[in-house]
Amino acid sequence: MEANARNIERIFDSTVSYQIPLFQRPYVWNAEKNWQPLWEDIQALLERHLNNERSRAHFLGAVVLEQLNNHTGSIETRQVIDGQQRFTTLQIFMVAVRDLCRQQGSEKHYERFNDLVTNKPSKIDHDHEFYKVWPTNTDREAFRAVHAAESVTGLHDYIKEHPELRSRSHQILRAYEFFALKLAAWLKEMTEGENAVHPEDCLDALWQVIRNDLQLVVIDLDREDESQVIFETLNARGTQLLPADLIKNYLFRRMRSHSKDVEKLYERFWKPFDSRYWRTEVKQGRVKRPRIDLFMQHYLTLMLREEVKHSHLFEAFKQYVEDLEDGSIDRELGLTRHPDSVEDHLRSLATYAQAYQVFSEPEQGTKLELFMRRLAAVDTTTVYPLLLLACANLLPDKKAELESFLHILESYLIRRMVCGLTSKNYNRFFIDAIRSLDRASTISAEALENFLKAAEGESTKFPSDAEFSRDLIHREIYKYLAQYKVRAVLEALDASLSDRKSEAVPLPSGLTIEHVMPQRWQTNWPIPENIANNPEAKVEFSQNRDSVLHTLGNLTLITGSLNPALSNASWADKRPELCKFSKLNLNRYFYPPNPSEADQLKEWNEERIIERSKVLAKQALEIWPAAVDSGIGN
Numbered sequence: 001m002e003a004n005a006r007n008i009e010r011i012f013d014s015t016v017s018y019q020i021p022l023f024q025r026p027y028v029w030n031a032e033k034n035w036q037p038l039w040e041d042i043q044a045l046l047e048r049h050l051n052n053e054r055s056r057a058h059f060l061g062a063v064v065l066e067q068l069n070n071h072t073g074s075i076e077t078r079q080v081i082d083g084q085q086r087f088t089t090l091q092i093f094m095v096a097v098r099d100l101c102r103q104q105g106s107e108k109h110y111e112r113f114n115d116l117v118t119n120k121p122s123k124i125d126h127d128h129e130f131y132k133v134w135p136t137n138t139d140r141e142a143f144r145a146v147h148a149a150e151s152v153t154g155l156h157d158y159i160k161e162h163p164e165l166r167s168r169s170h171q172i173l174r175a176y177e178f179f180a181l182k183l184a185a186w187l188k189e190m191t192e193g194e195n196a197v198h199p200e201d202c203l204d205a206l207w208q209v210i211r212n213d214l215q216l217v218v219i220d221l222d223r224e225d226e227s228q229v230i231f232e233t234l235n236a237r238g239t240q241l242l243p244a245d246l247i248k249n250y251l252f253r254r255m256r257s258h259s260k261d262v263e264k265l266y267e268r269f270w271k272p273f274d275s276r277y278w279r280t281e282v283k284q285g286r287v288k289r290p291r292i293d294l295f296m297q298h299y300l301t302l303m304l305r306e307e308v309k310h311s312h313l314f315e316a317f318k319q320y321v322e323d324l325e326d327g328s329i330d331r332e333l334g335l336t337r338h339p340d341s342v343e344d345h346l347r348s349l350a351t352y353a354q355a356y357q358v359f360s361e362p363e364q365g366t367k368l369e370l371f372m373r374r375l376a377a378v379d380t381t382t383v384y385p386l387l388l389l390a391c392a393n394l395l396p397d398k399k400a401e402l403e404s405f406l407h408i409l410e411s412y413l414i415r416r417m418v419c420g421l422t423s424k425n426y427n428r429f430f431i432d433a434i435r436s437l438d439r440a441s442t443i444s445a446e447a448l449e450n451f452l453k454a455a456e457g458e459s460t461k462f463p464s465d466a467e468f469s470r471d472l473i474h475r476e477i478y479k480y481l482a483q484y485k486v487r488a489v490l491e492a493l494d495a496s497l498s499d500r501k502s503e504a505v506p507l508p509s510g511l512t513i514e515h516v517m518p519q520r521w522q523t524n525w526p527i528p529e530n531i532a533n534n535p536e537a538k539v540e541f542s543q544n545r546d547s548v549l550h551t552l553g554n555l556t557l558i559t560g561s562l563n564p565a566l567s568n569a570s571w572a573d574k575r576p577e578l579c580k581f582s583k584l585n586l587n588r589y590f591y592p593p594n595p596s597e598a599d600q601l602k603e604w605n606e607e608r609i610i611e612r613s614k615v616l617a618k619q620a621l622e623i624w625p626a627a628v629d630s631g632i633g634n
Contacts, residue, residue: 005216005217006217006218007057007213008090008094008211012132016076016132017076017078017131021249022136022137023266024080025245025274027139027172028085030171035175035179039179039182042093042209057214057215058214064080065218065220067221075129083216086216088135091117091131092176092179093179095146095176096179098114100184100203109200109203109204113207117133137266137271137274142173143172152180187202243293243317248270250314252266255342265346268350277291278292278295289310297310298381299349299385301431302434303348305435321345324338335393351392355387356391358391371409374410378423382426383413383430390405404628405443407445407625409448411625414624415462415468418475418489419463419471420471421461429459437451465626472552472616472617475551476549478513478515478551491507492623497586513556516554516604519549524568524570527541527542553612553614554612556578558578559581571603575601578590579591589612589615
């Protein structure tokens with residue numbers, strides 16, 4: 001290995017092709033963290049040149065290059081093992097400077113900068129060798145567009161004709177636009193006013209900065225150097241690459257060493273992972289992580305049948321591959337099959353990625369979508385490896401079985417949530433569930449139910465009907481559960497109370513939880529006179545009333561616009577408003593068609609609250625049964 005400081009001209013002036021391997025991540029640098037600081041550094045150097053002040057070399061960091069074997073007579077080709085974001089950014093910046101030179105009519109400076117971003121057509125054998133830097137697959141169309149644009153306006157015109165570019169390779173396009181606009185604004189500022197500088201002097205200052213002042217530490221690898229080890233070492237201590245990027249690099253480099261057609265394998269198996277969908281950050285717990293890394297974590301947990309920490313994701317994957325190769329892991333894995341080659345690893349990842357996408361973005365109105373909404377209320381992703389296993393094996397042919405599988409899983413989770421039972425051991429518990437299904441040699445709702453019913457102890461037990469019903473009636477769920485959890489229970493109850501003869505209508509957004517008897521009941525819900533004058537009886541009455549205030553029977557859903565008018569009103573004023581404006585199934589209870597039932601509801605007190613709790617508890621037992629049925633409840 002040899003490391004040397006090199007200025008930009010020396011790196012790019014010769015006839016050379018720097019190729020960024022397809023297994024590296026797409027271009028991801030942005031304005032705030034990367035482009036603006038680079039521009040500010042360049043601007044400071046430009047100011048020194050224009051003021052005839054001495055400037056010192058400005059180091060931009062390191063790049064690691066690997067010499068590729070070339071046919072005799074072909075141009076020099078090197079792979080960019082590390083530093084591709086810097087290389088790509090510098091090329092985009094110099095393209096923007098080159099275009100500025102043409103706009104100013106300076107052919108001399110145009111040619112100088114053009115020689116740093118392109119090779120002469122007479123020197124190359126392949127079209128992509130025209131570019132000094134050839135980016136990874138997903139960025140190539142945008143990179144060509146930037147080279148051909150000649151201006152920001154030209155780029156916008158090109159994008160109008162090719163709108164797919166904006167979404168697929170937006171950062172390269174934005175980088176060009178950023179630097180082109182910054183350069184134009186700087187040139188305008190420098191060439192106007194009392195101390196105006198001639199445009200040609202400004203362009204010459206740009207050339208001097210690029211030629212002499214910007215330097216990179218270039219690390220050239222020898223044939224004996226293990227580039228994969230160096231790549232991992234350089235990226236292990238920072239946040240430059242996602243764990244998934246390291247996994248990608250690891251797999252494709254291994255395939256290349258086995259003379260595999262990496263281009264075809266990339267297109268077939270990995271290309272979707274480089275899309276915006278997989279790199280979008282999504283919230284899991286208290287943190288946000290790119291979707292692809294979350295998937296990799298759940299995938300590895302499933303394949304290894306043990307919990308995998310996000311911080312050790314790449315190391316765990318690499319060890320997994322090596323353990324398979326040396327026989328440390330038994331290839332027989334029950335309901336799944338371990339990959340037996342690098343290509344098979346890609347195939348396995350692609351297969352489970354499809355399953356992950358099915359349940360992480362389910363089709364609207366399906367049983368799966370309903371399950372995922374309710375799972376969000378439970379607020380656990382520890383079931384994801386189990387969902388990966390179920391979706392990959394039961395869809396699309398066994399959809400009904402999957403729905404029954406999800407139904408019993410939902411019943412388990414919702415019952416434990418309502419009963420206030422802990423979720424802290426779910427990670428290990430659901431790995432045990434996968435192992436149990438392995439032993440049963442089947443993925444079925446019945447097999448899952450048998451496992452869940454066998455669990456004992458507060459940390460894992462499946463609450464019985466009696467326990468579930470008891471807590472639905474008497475537990476102050478509004479007090480002990482987060483509001484979004486309570487809302488999910490109430491929404492499920494509302495859906496289950498719909499008339500089967502009527503068309504199912506989605507609940508409106510923005511519903512709020514309302515206490516039928518208000519939390520500040522003292523104002524308009526007075527204590528009966530025969531109790532108010534007895535201090536001991538008054539305390540007992542208040543405590544009894546407060547104990548039912550936050551139970552299920554006293555809670556309902558209403559629209560936000562209705563809430564202020566209802567909040568602390570008396571029952572005589574509140575009930576007519578509910579009957580008049582609320583169309584929710586949940587609130588039909590308050591205006592029954594039977595006159596005798598309606599008369600009983602002329603008063604809303606502790607007895608009425610418990611009665612409604614019992615009615616809703618009975619409904620909840622149907623939604624979340626303790627045994628497998630035909631599918632997820634409404």
